[in-house]
Amino acid sequence: MTDRKLIKRVAVLGAGVMGAQIAAHCINVGIPVLLFDLASQPVEGKAVNKNAIALKAIENLKKAKPAPLGLADRASLIQAANYDDDLNLLADCELIIEAIAERLDWKHTLYEKVAPHIPEHAIFATNTSGLSIGALAKGFPDDLKKRFCGVHFFNPPRYMHLLELIPADDTDSAVLDELETFMTSTMGKGVVRAKDTPNFVGNRVGVFSILAVIEEARKYGLSFDAVDAITGSKLGRSKSATFRTSDVVGLDTLAHVIKTMEDSLPDDPFAHLFKTPDVLAKLIAKGALGQKTQAGFYRKEGKKVLVLNPDTMDYQPSDTTSSPLIDRILKKPIAERLELLRTTDDPQAQFLWAIFRDIFHYCAIHLGDIAESAREIDLAMRWGYGWDSGPFEDWQAAGWIQVAGWIKEDIDQGKALSNAPLPEWVFAASMSASQAVHTPEGSWSASANQYISRSSLPVYKKQVFRAPLLGDGSPDPSTAGSTVYENSDLRVWVETSQPEVLIASFRSKMNTFSADVLNGLQQAVDLAEANYAGLVIWQTASLKLGTPGGPFSAGANLEGAIPLVMKSGPAGVEPLVKLFQDTMMKVKYAQVPVVAAVAGIALGGGCELLLHASRRVAAMESFIGLVEIGVGLLPAGGGLKEAAIRAAVGIEHAGNTNYLDFLKTSFENAAMAKVSSSAQEAMKMAYLQKGDILVANVYELLAQAQNQVKSMHYAGYRAPIQTLIPVGGRSVISTVRGQLANMRDGGFISEHDAHIAHKIIHVLAGGDVDAGTLVTEDWLLKLERQAFIDLIGHPKTMERIMGLIQTGKPLRN
Structure with missing residues (x-):
C-alpha cells in the first residue's frame, strides 16, 4: 500500500445536515475541507451555479442552532464542489468522508462515481450510523478495501465527543490507527472502536x-x-x-x-x-x-x-x-x-x-x-x-x-x-x-x-489523565501527583510525568474565587518562582466522568461576599476586592510563566484571571466573558484595566488617537455581559490573545499547558515591565454617556443598567482626566475598586445578587 501523508485536507461527500456539520467542524479545528453534493441543473434554460446545493448548505450553517461553527463567518472557508466537475479535487485530499443518506444503493452508486478519483494515499470512510461497512465495501478493488472504514460522528459533530471507528474485514490496521490518532487529537473526539454490526455500539x-x-x-x-x-x-x-x-x-x-x-x-x-x-x-x-x-x-x-x-x-x-x-x-x-x-x-x-x-x-x-x-x-x-x-x-x-x-x-x-x-x-x-x-x-x-488493556497509541501520551472507568485504576486528578501546598479551596501540586511544572487547581464550588483561592494562588506563584519552571492553572472539572468539559471558574463567590456587606456595609468588601486585584497583579508579573488552561465557563473573575495569565491554552468549547453587570456589578479584578491597556496598545500600533474606536468592543462586551460561544469567538473578543493555544480535545489540555510553560521557560521568559497607560478620559466618557441616555430613554436598557454602564466607561476611559493622560495600572484598579464598592451597596444590585443566588437566573431590574 502506498505510504500516506498527514491528513491536511478533507473532502466530505454529501451536503446534508450531517455532512455540512462535519465539514464545519473541520474548519473549527483548522482543517481545509471540500463539501461535495450533486450538481445543480439549469432551470427553464437559465444557468445556475452548479455548486448551489453545497453553497446553500454552507449558508445554512451560519444560522443553525446549536451553532456548528465556532465563528459563523468562517463558513466561507468551506469550499463548495459538485460531483460532475470537481472530482479531480479529491487528488489533494488525504481523508474522504461520505455522508449521504442511509441507503446502501445510493451509497454504492456514489462510490462507483468517486472511486476512480480517490488517490492512493487517501483514506476513504463512511459516516453511516448503522449500515454494514463490509457490505458498503463490496465491489471495491483490494487496495481501496484496505483504506475503507466507518467513522460515525454523533450529532451534532461539533459538540458530541463520541466518534465510532468501524473496520471491515479487509481494513488495514494502520489505517485505523492513523484515523484514531487524527480523530482524537485534531478533531477532538473520544474514539470508540466498534465491531461491524448493525448500529455499532x-x-x-x-x-x-x-x-x-x-x-x-x-x-x-x-x-x-x-x-x-x-x-x-x-x-x-x-x-x-x-x-x-x-x-x-x-x-x-x-x-x-x-x-x-x-x-x-x-x-x-x-x-x-x-x-x-x-x-x-x-x-x-x-x-x-x-x-x-x-x-x-x-x-x-x-x-x-x-x-x-x-x-x-x-x-x-x-x-x-x-x-x-x-x-x-x-x-x-x-x-x-x-x-x-x-x-x-x-x-x-x-x-x-x-x-x-x-x-x-x-x-x-x-x-x-x-x-x-x-x-x-x-x-x-x-x-x-x-x-x-x-x-x-x-x-x-x-x-x-x-x-x-x-x-x-x-x-x-x-x-x-x-x-x-x-x-x-x-x-x-x-x-x-x-x-x-x-x-x-x-x-x-x-x-x-x-x-x-487500553490502546497504547502514542496519541494518548498527550492525555495526562485519560477518561477513567470505575475500577480501572486510573488516577484521580483531584488527588494525583504530589501536593506541594493546599488549603480548603485550592490545591497546588505537581504531576509525576512533568514535575518541573507546578499546577494550581481550585476546590471551591464551580471553582469560584474565595479568600482561600486567592491566597492559595499567591502562594502558588511564590512557590513557582522559587522552585519551578512555571505554573499552570488547571481545573480537574475539565474531565467530568460523563461528557468532558466543566467550569474553569464561575467568578467571585457572591454568597461569601454578602455577609461582609451585611456586617460592615459596602466598604466591608473592599479588602476582598483588593486581595483579588493584588492576586491578579501577582499572576501577571510573576517571574515565571503562568499559563491558564481553560475549558467550559470562565466568567467574571474567571475571565479576569485569564486576562492576567502569561498565556492561555483553551479548549474549543470555552465560554468566556465579563458578566458582572448581570448581578449589578462591574469587573473589579483588573478586567477593565486590561481592556484599557489593550486599547492603548491598539492606538499605538494604529497611530490613531480616537480612543473610542479601541474601547468600543471592550465596553460593549462588559456592558452587555457578552460571553463567547467558542474559543474562536473569545479570540475575536480579545479575551484570548494572539499566541494562545486552542486545543480540540479537552483531555489534552493539561499536557498542552505544561508544555507551554516549559517552552516559555526554555525561551528565557521574563515578566512584562509595568508601563504608563494613555487613556481616553472625560471626552470618551461624555460621548458614551450621551449614547446610554438615549438607550435608557428609548427603553432598550434599564435605569440601573445605564448606571452600571456609566461606571464601566468611567473606568475604561481612565476617569475624569484629559484625553491622552498617562495613568498607572494601580490608578485603574482603584477606579474599579471604588465603582465596585459603590455598586454593591445599591439596592437594585442587591436585588440582582439575591435573585441570582435564589433562582440561579439573572434579574434585570
Missing part, C-alpha cells in the same frame, strides 16, 4: 435503552414527562432525559435506526422490541419530527411546554415531577439505590429498576458481538448519550454477582423483556473473584474471554 445500546424505556413506561402507566422527570440528570444521564432527547435527535432519525435494527437483527433475543412504537409512527405520519418541526413528544407554545397525550395525540401542559420518595432513593449510592428501587412498591421505582435491569441484561448478552470489551460500551454511552457512568460501571458499582442474581431471578420469573439467560461469562470464576468488568489489568472482553 452507541446507537445499538442507546436505541435499545429508549425502546426499553418506552415499553416499561407503557407497562407501568407513566407519561412521557413523568419518564423524563426521572431518567434525566437525577439518574446521572443527559438533562434532556429520554423523550426530549428523542425530539432533539429527530423522530424520523430515531425511527430509521430502529428500522435498521428490525431489518438486521431478526434473531436478537429482544427482537420483538425492534419495531417503531405506534406513538412514534403516528407522530412521524403527521409530520411531528421533534425539535426540527417544533413538535414531537413535546411542543412549545411561547414559554409554555406541552407534552403529548398518546391516547388522544393532543398536547397538554407538562407539569409532572418525580415523587419525593424517588428523589430520596436516587440520592443513595447505587448499590442501595438499586435494591430500594427493586423492592419499593411504587410504579416509578419499579420502572427505574426495570430499565436498569433491561440495559444490564442487553449489554451482557451482546458484549461479545458488538465491542471488543466492556470499555467501549461504557465510554460510548457516556460520550454519545451523556450518561455520567456506563451500564457496566453501574452494574459493577452496585455489586456484580448480587445484581446478576437479581437479573436472573427476574428472567426466571418472566419479568424481563427477554427470557434469554445471562451469558455464562457473567458468573465465571474471574467475575466472581474480581466482581468487576473494569480492573487495572483491563476491561472484560466476552469474545476473548479475558481482560483487554
Whole structure:
C-alpha cells in the first residue's frame, strides 16, 4: 500500500445536515475541507451555479442552532464542489468522508462515481450510523478495501465527543490507527472502536435503552414527562432525559435506526422490541419530527411546554415531577439505590429498576458481538448519550454477582423483556473473584474471554489523565501527583510525568474565587518562582466522568461576599476586592510563566484571571466573558484595566488617537455581559490573545499547558515591565454617556443598567482626566475598586445578587 501523508485536507461527500456539520467542524479545528453534493441543473434554460446545493448548505450553517461553527463567518472557508466537475479535487485530499443518506444503493452508486478519483494515499470512510461497512465495501478493488472504514460522528459533530471507528474485514490496521490518532487529537473526539454490526455500539445500546424505556413506561402507566422527570440528570444521564432527547435527535432519525435494527437483527433475543412504537409512527405520519418541526413528544407554545397525550395525540401542559420518595432513593449510592428501587412498591421505582435491569441484561448478552470489551460500551454511552457512568460501571458499582442474581431471578420469573439467560461469562470464576468488568489489568472482553488493556497509541501520551472507568485504576486528578501546598479551596501540586511544572487547581464550588483561592494562588506563584519552571492553572472539572468539559471558574463567590456587606456595609468588601486585584497583579508579573488552561465557563473573575495569565491554552468549547453587570456589578479584578491597556496598545500600533474606536468592543462586551460561544469567538473578543493555544480535545489540555510553560521557560521568559497607560478620559466618557441616555430613554436598557454602564466607561476611559493622560495600572484598579464598592451597596444590585443566588437566573431590574 502506498505510504500516506498527514491528513491536511478533507473532502466530505454529501451536503446534508450531517455532512455540512462535519465539514464545519473541520474548519473549527483548522482543517481545509471540500463539501461535495450533486450538481445543480439549469432551470427553464437559465444557468445556475452548479455548486448551489453545497453553497446553500454552507449558508445554512451560519444560522443553525446549536451553532456548528465556532465563528459563523468562517463558513466561507468551506469550499463548495459538485460531483460532475470537481472530482479531480479529491487528488489533494488525504481523508474522504461520505455522508449521504442511509441507503446502501445510493451509497454504492456514489462510490462507483468517486472511486476512480480517490488517490492512493487517501483514506476513504463512511459516516453511516448503522449500515454494514463490509457490505458498503463490496465491489471495491483490494487496495481501496484496505483504506475503507466507518467513522460515525454523533450529532451534532461539533459538540458530541463520541466518534465510532468501524473496520471491515479487509481494513488495514494502520489505517485505523492513523484515523484514531487524527480523530482524537485534531478533531477532538473520544474514539470508540466498534465491531461491524448493525448500529455499532452507541446507537445499538442507546436505541435499545429508549425502546426499553418506552415499553416499561407503557407497562407501568407513566407519561412521557413523568419518564423524563426521572431518567434525566437525577439518574446521572443527559438533562434532556429520554423523550426530549428523542425530539432533539429527530423522530424520523430515531425511527430509521430502529428500522435498521428490525431489518438486521431478526434473531436478537429482544427482537420483538425492534419495531417503531405506534406513538412514534403516528407522530412521524403527521409530520411531528421533534425539535426540527417544533413538535414531537413535546411542543412549545411561547414559554409554555406541552407534552403529548398518546391516547388522544393532543398536547397538554407538562407539569409532572418525580415523587419525593424517588428523589430520596436516587440520592443513595447505587448499590442501595438499586435494591430500594427493586423492592419499593411504587410504579416509578419499579420502572427505574426495570430499565436498569433491561440495559444490564442487553449489554451482557451482546458484549461479545458488538465491542471488543466492556470499555467501549461504557465510554460510548457516556460520550454519545451523556450518561455520567456506563451500564457496566453501574452494574459493577452496585455489586456484580448480587445484581446478576437479581437479573436472573427476574428472567426466571418472566419479568424481563427477554427470557434469554445471562451469558455464562457473567458468573465465571474471574467475575466472581474480581466482581468487576473494569480492573487495572483491563476491561472484560466476552469474545476473548479475558481482560483487554487500553490502546497504547502514542496519541494518548498527550492525555495526562485519560477518561477513567470505575475500577480501572486510573488516577484521580483531584488527588494525583504530589501536593506541594493546599488549603480548603485550592490545591497546588505537581504531576509525576512533568514535575518541573507546578499546577494550581481550585476546590471551591464551580471553582469560584474565595479568600482561600486567592491566597492559595499567591502562594502558588511564590512557590513557582522559587522552585519551578512555571505554573499552570488547571481545573480537574475539565474531565467530568460523563461528557468532558466543566467550569474553569464561575467568578467571585457572591454568597461569601454578602455577609461582609451585611456586617460592615459596602466598604466591608473592599479588602476582598483588593486581595483579588493584588492576586491578579501577582499572576501577571510573576517571574515565571503562568499559563491558564481553560475549558467550559470562565466568567467574571474567571475571565479576569485569564486576562492576567502569561498565556492561555483553551479548549474549543470555552465560554468566556465579563458578566458582572448581570448581578449589578462591574469587573473589579483588573478586567477593565486590561481592556484599557489593550486599547492603548491598539492606538499605538494604529497611530490613531480616537480612543473610542479601541474601547468600543471592550465596553460593549462588559456592558452587555457578552460571553463567547467558542474559543474562536473569545479570540475575536480579545479575551484570548494572539499566541494562545486552542486545543480540540479537552483531555489534552493539561499536557498542552505544561508544555507551554516549559517552552516559555526554555525561551528565557521574563515578566512584562509595568508601563504608563494613555487613556481616553472625560471626552470618551461624555460621548458614551450621551449614547446610554438615549438607550435608557428609548427603553432598550434599564435605569440601573445605564448606571452600571456609566461606571464601566468611567473606568475604561481612565476617569475624569484629559484625553491622552498617562495613568498607572494601580490608578485603574482603584477606579474599579471604588465603582465596585459603590455598586454593591445599591439596592437594585442587591436585588440582582439575591435573585441570582435564589433562582440561579439573572434579574434585570
